Structures are given as structure tokens and as C-alpha cells.
Amino acid sequence: MCRMDLAQFRYLTFDVVGTLIDFEGGIVASLGEIAAEFGTQIDGEQALGLYRAARYAADADRFPDDLVRVYDEIAPQLGLPRQAALGERFRESAKHWQAFPDSAAAMARLAKRYRLIAMTNARRWALDHFERELGAPFYATFTVDDTGTEKPDPAFFTQVFDYIERDGGAKSQILHVAQSQYHDIGISRQLGIANCWIERRHDKQGFGGTIAPASFTKPDFHFHSMAELADAVDHVPAT
Template identity: 25%
Template sequence: MSTWRPKFITFDCYGTLINFEMGPAARRVYSARLTPEQMDAFVADFSAYRLDEVLGPWKPYQDVVRNAVERTCKLHGFAYDPADAQRIIDEIPSWGPHPDTPAGLAKVAKEIPLVVLSNSMTNLIPHSVAKLGAPFHAAYTAEEAKAYKPRMQAFEYMFDQLGCGPQDVMHCSSSFRYDLMTAHDMKIGKRVWVNRGHEPENPYYGYTEIKDIGGLPGLVGL
């Protein structure tokens, strides 16, 4: 496999590097009220509504979660309690990295600057980046960009801050819908799909697949 050294390696954070437990958190809150089959449907709908919520004008991520929970409860026919959504939100700072994340990042960080582009908040992302086990050049959030991924505006903000173009970057994500479809459309230099099992493969979007962050150093000759 040929290797290429980008100016920056950029990452989605939650799901790709951090174990994104939004679904499990919802299960912890609602499982006593739903059958297993209903719970699976609830989690899937909650995920879909979160995506829908980030496609419009920017709002705080807490509101994204609250609105998605409320809409999911309405769809499933039971009353929304804001305290339930808050229980999910309060868990986010405690989520830790996937086991493969720290070692893989640490090896690459010695040679290439690492950057996070996250659908997060400026007061939340430091809690997560501090757990990644490697130094990061920068961590940019939707709050700063005033746009969530998959909107191009979020990526454009990152490129402006880094002083580079899409062609200079290798972008890594476990999600096509939030990252890799847009990365393809923006002609980002190299796209890397970290196959965490969230979504099925989609070769149309022209990426290199790795099973975890341990496979990243080999893509840049390390």
C-alpha cells in the first residue's frame, strides 16, 4: 500500500476516537419503560433525529440532544421529561477512548500534527481530548464553526484555522453520514474510514478502511 504524508491528520472525535455511548445512555434511561424491540427502535430513531437536528442553524449541542429525545418520545407515544435528556447529556464528559485509540495516536503524533473537528462544545471537548493519550495540535468544535458536520461550513472553518486546503489533509472518521460523504464532496486529500461497525461500507466515497486507530500509522509510513 502506498503511503502519503498529509500536513495534518484530522479526526472526528465521538465514535471514532471516543467510545460514543449516546445509544447506551438512552438505554440506561429508558429500558425500564420499553421492551427490547421497542428499545432498539427508540435508539435508532434517537440517532436519526440527532442527525436531523444538526442540519439546520447551529444551536448548543445540549439542545440537539434535548430536541432529539423529545421528538423520539413523541414518535414512540410517551411523555418527554427534560430530566431524562439531562441524564444523557450529563454522561458525555465521562466517556473514554476506544482501547486502540491512545497507542495509535501517540505513534502518529510524533510525526504529523493531529487535529479534532467535533460536533461538540468548547467547554466539553477538552474533557475528551485529554483522554486520548496523545498531543493534539488543535481541537475545533461546531460551536466555534457555528455549524455541525456534515455541513461543509464546519470543515471550511477548520481549514481556515489551519491555513491549509482540503487537499492537505487526511480525515479519519467512523461515520459516512457525518464526515466521509462531505469529505468526499470537498475533495479532502485522503479519507480514512475507521470501521467501528456504526454504518455499512460504501465504496463510492473513495476511502481507505482501517479496523481501528492501530491501523493509522501504516497509512503514513510509520
């Protein structure tokens, strides 16, 4: 059991896509709809594996604009036609990706106790949709458009740290909450902030649509859902 106390934190910083928003479900649903229109089916885990390999190419664009390029690359391997309009449709599907069933309610509960800050590799236009889906729970938000870089680049985190310092807070008061070992948990440990791993794929094999880390980082806190984190916080006496 973690020796840290959830009461010690003032800020919860969040990965959004994959932790709060079910991007894997959104990707599979969008590709599945396209496949059905052309009389075929896709395997969801295969599609996520192809997405992952294509998404993290050297020439990748900002997310989710890059879904246009990704579709063009993976479509033939899924038996789907290469059409510019379909690639654009795949990108636009991000506007309709749903939150995990527990996300919005858990964030509303956590917002009563902490200042919640979004840290997403997505562009601002996408976060605008994700925020509405989540019920606008954030105290502050940082996107790739704001930082000019993507996690796990330490520069992304540094800009958030600077903001929190200006807000009167300190690194010791931050708990970083995320599902990605690669983008979030490993780098947060390296930068000396506490972390909480939301293991969304605890009942599945592999890393799905998220790149695998070079090594596993044991988190300070570990839950399978946002609801579990919110429940744990509810049992912590108020300070």
C-alpha cells in the same frame, strides 16, 4: 490498495464523536441505565435508530445539548418516562462517554509523526471532556462553537483549511480521518482532500446513530480501527 502514501501528510484532521469517542456505546449505556431504574430494558440498535431519526430533525439544537430534546422525543417509544430531569441526565452523560479502547494509544502514536486536529460537531464543553479521555493529543481543535456550523457544511472545513494555511501547511498535506460517510468522507472528497474511513461498525448492520449518506464514497484509506491506521503509519519509512 491506495496509491497514496501515508508519508505525504503533515496534518491528520479527525472527526471525534464516533471515530475516537464511542458515542453509540455511551447513548445505549445511558438509556439502559435509565430503563433499568424503571424496571425495563431497551434494544440498543433500536435506540440508536430512534436517536438517529430524532437527532437529525429540522429543529435540532447543537450537540450534545440537543440530547435533552432527543430524549423527550424517543422516550415513549422506548417505554421510558418523559421527565425533564432524565433528558438533562441524558445530555450530561456525554461527559462520561468513553474512547474506543484503541483510540488514546493510537493517537499518541500518530502525534509523534503528524499534527493532529480535531473537527467536531460537538460543543466546546463536550470536547473538553473528550480531549481528557483521549489524553489531549491535539495540535488544534475546532468545534461547532468555533465554526458556527456543522459538518458536512463545507464552511466548517474551509475554516480548518485557512488555519492550516496560516500554520504553513497546504490541503495536499491533510488526511481527514473519520467514521461518518455522511458528515466527513463524502464532503472531504468533494473538497479535494484525502480521506481515511475508520469503519467502526464493520461488524454490524446499518448506520447505527449516524445518518446514512445519499451515496457511498470509496475512501483513499480504509481501516476498521484507529489501531490499524497507527500500525500502517508505523510501517511507513520516516521522511
